[in-house]
Amino acid sequence: MYQEAPLSAGPSRYLREADRIHIADRLRETATVRALAAGLGRSPSTVSREIRRNRHPVSGAYRPHAAQARTDGRRPRPKSVKIGQNPVLRDFIQDRLTRRWSPEQICQALRAQFPDRPDMHVVHEPVYQALYVQGRGELRRELAKALRSGRARRRPHRQTASRQPRFSTPMVMISERPAEVSDRAVPGHWEGDLIIGKDGSSAIGTLVERATRYVMLLHFPDGRSAGHVRDALVETVQRLPAHLVHALTWDQGAEMAAHGFFTIATDIPVYFGDPASPWQRGSNENTNGLFRQYFPKGTDLAVHTREDLAAAAAELNGRPRKTLGWETPAERLHKLLTA
Incomplete structure (x- = not known):
């Protein structure tokens, strides 16, 4: 079963400037030290010590860039080589x-x-x-x-700010998603992703509604390019009542390069999760794991027809879910449609 993972766990042994910016942002939101630590994948004592050591001595405010400068200044002088x-x-x-x-x-x-x-x-x-x-x-x-590179000087890695935008239409990040989405109180907020088949040559799209856990599958008989994904999404969401489709959250996969055209066609905004942060779309990741019972890894997904996908989705929507008080997603969705 899906378990929530840290928001920005990284390979670095030490806190980085990006981590300190995250701490400052969450402190402004009055987040607790334990919530901050969970988001960074760190020990609460590490975050508490960071705030205590690097907050402003007079105002008590925590400023991430100043904290990074203080940390750099405390580093020992380099040892002789x-x-x-x-x-x-x-x-x-x-x-x-x-x-x-x-x-x-x-x-x-x-x-x-x-x-x-x-x-x-x-x-x-x-x-x-x-x-x-x-x-x-x-x-x-x-x-x-x-050296095999043949370079007499080291080539610096590109900084995040200098990278080219991933899509022609700017992404709206998950941090800007309405607060009502997080508590699942308002239905109509969907999460989406692709299940990839053998050798990456085939795929099935998955959509899950956050409040009801109701799932729908996207069929790609002709490929999974950005255009194919856009058309399948438009066709699928237009079959739903307008009050049950408020927004869509996806990862930053290349298949969403046409997200701007999807929004124009449907008036549905798309929000993007942070890189390497699948837990931000936890309902969808959990659902993908369940669908692997029907579409195992390493198999050719192109052999499945639209009817096969509909049957798998119907069966999963008919399973009682503990998180829904042992109701099924289909029953929960039916209540919304008849309310």
């Missing part, structure tokens, strides 16, 4: 670089050849730094040409 202090180590690395070994291969060879000499052990990052960083002189700069 082992490669520059050990001529034997430096010569060993330079010799292997001339043979076009990668820094990682060199580091493994050092550990194998000098197992009992920690002074000869390095990881590959200092080797790259010794090649790229100006002014250190640990390794000859011309050795950088022996």
Whole structure:
């Protein structure tokens, strides 16, 4: 069964500037420390310590960019580089670089050849730094040409702000979705996604209504391009009463590139979840898992007809759900239609 996951858990051991911005935003919303920690996938003590150490000493306000600057200032000065202090180590690395070994291969060879000499052990990052960083002189700069990249300087990763927009029509993010959606009190807010078949060559679209858990499936007999997804969505939502379709939430998959045209055709706004955050569409992710009973992973989904999809959806909508007080999604939806 679906379980809620953290909002922005990342691989970094330390809090990043994006995490601090998230903390500041949630503090303005008067979120608790435990809610903040759950959203970041961190310990509550980590978040509490961050706020205590980096809030303004006079006003008590937590400003994320100032907090990041204070954290950077507290970092210890860089240690002296082992490669520059050990001529034997430096010569060993330079010799292997001339043979076009990668820094990682060199580091493994050092550990194998000098197992009992920690002074000869390095990881590959200092080797790259010794090649790229100006002014250190640990390794000859011309050795950088022996790297497989052939670059004498490191290429910085693109910053998020400098990336090209994913879609021609700007995305409206899930954070701007009406508050009424979160508590499921108002029906008509749907979540959508694709179930992908074998080798990514086929797909089935899934739609689930958040309040009733009622599900509908999208049939793609001719492919799953943005145009196909748009047309299937338009056809499906137009079969529903207008008061039961207020908004749609999707992930940032390329299949939603035509979301602007869908909104124009239906007057239904589309909200997008954050990258790698499937828990923000928890009802839909849980539903996709249930549909895998009918459409197993690694199978060709193109073999299923529209009638097959309707039968699977009808069967799932007829299952009693604990979250609905053991009513079925079909019964809950029928109450809304007849109210």
